[in-house]
Amino acid sequence: MMNRLASFSNLFLILFFLLGLAYLGWRNTTQLMEEKPAILEQLRLDDFKNSVQQFGTALETQAGKDAQLLHPLAQAKYAVFNNALTRKIIPGKDGWLFLWEETTQIDGMKQALGKVKLSPIELKQWRVYTEQRSTFLAAQGIPYYKIIAPNKASVYPEYLPEGLTPAPTTFTDQLLDDLREHTEVNLIDLRPVMRSYKTRGQLYYKTDTHWNNLGAFCAAEHILEELAKAGFPVKPARQADFGWKIVDKKGGDAARLMMLPEELRQAYVDFEPIGDLSFTNQDSLNQRFAYLSPFITASARGALPKTILFHDSFATNLRLFLAYHFQQLYSFWLWGAFDEAVVTQEKPALVLDEVVERRLVETQHKNSANLLNGYWQQQFSDLKALTFDTSKFKSLEDLAIHFSKMDFPSDQLLIVQLALECEEAQKLSFGDEQVMVPYFLTKGRQQIYLQLDPTQPLLIKGNKEVLPRLLHVQLKLY
Numbered sequence: 415m416m417n418r419l420a421s422f423s424n425l426f427l428i429l430f431f432l433l434g435l436a437y438l439g440w441r442n443t444t445q446l447m448e449e450k451p452a453i454l455e456q457l458r459l460d461d462f463k464n465s466v467q468q469f470g471t472a473l474e475t476q477a478g479k480d481a482q483l484l485h486p487l488a489q490a491k492y493a494v495f496n497n498a499l500t501r502k503i504i505p506g507k508d509g510w511l512f513l514w515e516e517t518t519q520i521d522g523m524k525q526a527l528g529k530v531k532l533s534p535i536e537l538k539q540w541r542v543y544t545e546q547r548s549t550f551l552a553a554q555g556i557p558y559y560k561i562i563a564p565n566k567a568s569v570y571p572e573y574l575p576e577g578l579t580p581a582p583t584t585f586t587d588q589l590l591d592d593l594r595e596h597t598e599v600n601l602i603d604l605r606p607v608m609r610s611y612k613t614r615g616q617l618y619y620k621t622d623t624h625w626n627n628l629g630a631f632c633a634a635e636h637i638l639e640e641l642a643k644a645g646f647p648v649k650p651a652r653q654a655d656f657g658w659k660i661v662d663k664k665g666g667d668a669a670r671l672m673m674l675p676e677e678l679r680q681a682y683v684d685f686e687p688i689g690d691l692s693f694t695n696q697d698s699l700n701q702r703f704a705y706l707s708p709f710i711t712a713s714a715r716g717a718l719p720k721t722i723l724f725h726d727s728f729a730t731n732l733r734l735f736l737a738y739h740f741q742q743l744y745s746f747w748l749w750g751a752f753d754e755a756v757v758t759q760e761k762p763a764l765v766l767d768e769v770v771e772r773r774l775v776e777t778q779h780k781n782s783a784n785l786l787n788g789y790w791q792q793q794f795s796d797l798k799a800l801t802f803d804t805s806k807f808k809s810l811e812d813l814a815i816h817f818s819k820m821d822f823p824s825d826q827l828l829i830v831q832l833a834l835e836c837e838e839a840q841k842l843s844f845g846d847e848q849v850m851v852p853y854f855l856t857k858g859r860q861q862i863y864l865q866l867d868p869t870q871p872l873l874i875k876g877n878k879e880v881l882p883r884l885l886h887v888q889l890k891l892y
Contacts, residue, residue: 488673498672509678510573511668512566513623513772522623522772526567526574528581530775534825535867537592538892539779542827542865546781546789547752548599551765556757557600557644560593561637561768562586563625563728564605566618568771586771600644605771607636614653619680622666626683627731628658634735637766646764647717649739656685690715693737699744706756707747711737719763722756724748728770749773751780779849783862786851790829790863797829797890804887813887814872822868826891830864833886840880846870855882 488499496505504514504523513522524530532540548558571580590603608617608629617629625633635651642648665678672678693713700708711733720742723733726749733745744760746753750769757765800822807813810832822828836855843850844864850873853862866872874881 485673489677492672492674492677500671503668503671504575506573506575508573508620510570510620511622511672511678512574513668516772522565522567523578525584525586525772525775526565526571526580527578528584530585532585532588532592535827535869537589538825538827539867540589540774541593541596542789542892543779543781544593544599545597546785547765547767548597549789549792550754550785551757554757554761556762556765558765558767559600559602559637559640561602561766562590562604562774563633563726563732563768563770564608565771566623566625568605569608569612569625570618586774589774600640602637602640604633604636608632616681616683619666619682621669621675621678621680623668624666624728625731627685627734628683630731631656631685631735633732637736638739641718641764649715649717651735651739655688655691657688659684659686687738691738693743696742703744703746703756706753709733709745709747710743711740711745712742713738713740716740716742720744720760721764721766722746722760722762723766723768724750724752725766725768726750726770726773729768732768749780750776752782752785754782754784779851781851783851783853786865787863790831790865791861793892794829794831794863794890797892800889800891804889807884807887809884810874810881811878813884814874817866817872820868823891824869826868828864828866828868829890829892830866831861831886831888831890832864832884833859833861834882835859835885836880836882838880840876840882842874842876842882844872844874846873850875859885 484499491497491499492505498505498511502513502515504512506512515521515523521530544560551558567574567580568584568586574580586605590601593599593601608625611617611629611632614632615628616626617632618625631651631653635653638648638651642650661682661684662679663682665672665675665680669675669678669680692715693711696710696712699710703710709730716737716739718740721740722744723729723736724746725733726747729745730747733743737743744756744762746756750773752767806816834855836857839857840855841852842855843852844866845851846867847870851865855862864872
C-alpha cells in the first residue's frame with residue numbers, strides 16, 4: 415500500500431511539473447507574439463530553476479542527474495512550443511537556431527535588434543584600442559587588417575522568430591562608421607559580402623552559431639580579394655578547387671546548449687582540396703607557441719608572405735582556406751587579444767585580426783600595458799592637460815581614493831602619466847571593476863601610462879606591502 419502511495423505521489427509531482435512546463439511554454443510564446451523584441455528577459459531557464467528548486471530533492475531522487483531530468487523537458491518544450499530551456503538560444507523559423515545571450519555582456523540578439531549602442535567614450539575606447547595595434551605594427555612596417563565576421567542573425571534575419579525585426583543600423587555600423595571617419599585602419603566588413611554570397615548555398619549551420627565550411631570559404635575568398643586590391647601577391651581562391659559533400663552529423667553548439675544534439679542533427683558541409691592545393695602543419699612551431707592556442711602552417715604553393723592571424727572561434731575553419739595561400743600562416747586563437755611579443759619575434763609581413771560581430775562589445779579592452787604605454791608615450795604631449803593640485807597624491811592609494819571624488823568630463827578618456835619607483839619587480843593591475851590591465855614593473859624608476867574611464871572608480875590590485883613610491887602624477891584628457 416505504501417509503495418502504491420509513493421508511486422502515486424511521484425506521478426503527481428511529475429504531472430504537476432509538466433503542467434508548469436506547459437504554462438511556461440505558453441507564457442513564453444504569448445510574450446514572443448505580444449511583446450515582440452521585449453521578450454525572454456525573465457524567461458526560460460530562470461523559470462525552470464525556480465520550479466526545480468521547489469521540487470528539487472524529490473525529483474532528483476526519482477530521476478537521477480539533472481541532465482537526465484531536463485532532457486525530456488527540453489524535447490517537449492521544443493516540440494510543443496518551438497522554444498528552448500536555456501535563455502542562450504532562441505529557435506527561429508524552419509529549424510534555425512539563433513544565439514540570444516552568450517553572456518550578460520554579449521547579447522547577440524539585442525545587437526541585431528538595435529538595442530546595443532556605443533556611448534561616445536566607448537567609441538573612443540574602440541578607436542584608441544584599434545590605433546594602438548595599428549601604430550605598433552606600422553612602426554615595424556607591418557600592414558594591419560581588422561576583419562569583422564558577421565553574427566548569424568546579420569546574414570539570415572529572414573529566419574528569426576516572428577515578431578523580431580532586425581534594426582536597419584546596429585552598433586556594428588556605428589562602430590565601423592566611427593573607425594572609418596577617425597582612423598586609417600584597414601577594415602574588412604564581411605557582413606554585406608556574406609549576404610550577397612547566400613546564392614551559392616547555405617553559409618551558416620542551422621543548429622550552430624557559426625558559419626559552415628562554405629561560409630568560411632566565401633569569407634576567405636573575399637579577404638584574399640581585399641589583399642589583392644592592396645597589392646599583395648594573391649592567387650584567387652576558387653570554389654572549384656575543392657570537392658564538396660554533405661555529411662549528416664550531430665547538431666552544433668546551439669543544439670548542444672538546448673540539450674538536443676541528437677534530435678537536431680544537421681547537414682555538415684565537408685570539403686577536400688583537389689589538385690596541387692596543400693599545406694603542412696608546422697609541428698615544432700605549434701609546440702613552441704602552445705600557450706597561444708596556435709595553428710601554424712606552411713604552403714609551398716602560397717604566394718603571400720609570412721602572416722599572423724589573431725582570431726576567435728569563427729576562424730577555426732577560415733584559417734584552413736587561408737592556409738593554402740600563405741607561405742607561412744601563424745594562427746592564434748586569442749578571443750580578441752593581441753600578442754605583440756610574437757609579432758616582434760616572428761616579424762610577419764602582414765597581421766590579420768578577426769573578431770565576430772557579437773564580441774565587439776568586449777574586445778576594446780584587450781590590449782596589453784606595453785601597447786598602452788607605447789601609444790600614449792607618443793601621444794601624451796599633444797593631449798589637453800588638466801590643471802589642479804596633485805600634491806595631495808602622496809601614494810598610489812591616495813590617487814585611487816581621490817580619483818573617485820574628482821569631476822571629469824564623462825565623454826573623454828582620462829590618460830594618467832605616473833612616475834614610480836619600485837623597490838622590487840612586481841605586478842600591479844590598474845583599472846575598474848570590469849577591466850584590469852596588468853603592468854609588470856621592474857625594480858627602480860619608471861614611467862607608465864593608464865587609460866581610464868573617468869566614470870568608473872580607479873582600482874589598484876597588487877601586493878600592498880611593496881607598492882611602488884609615487885614620484886609624479888600628470889592627468890590629461892583624450
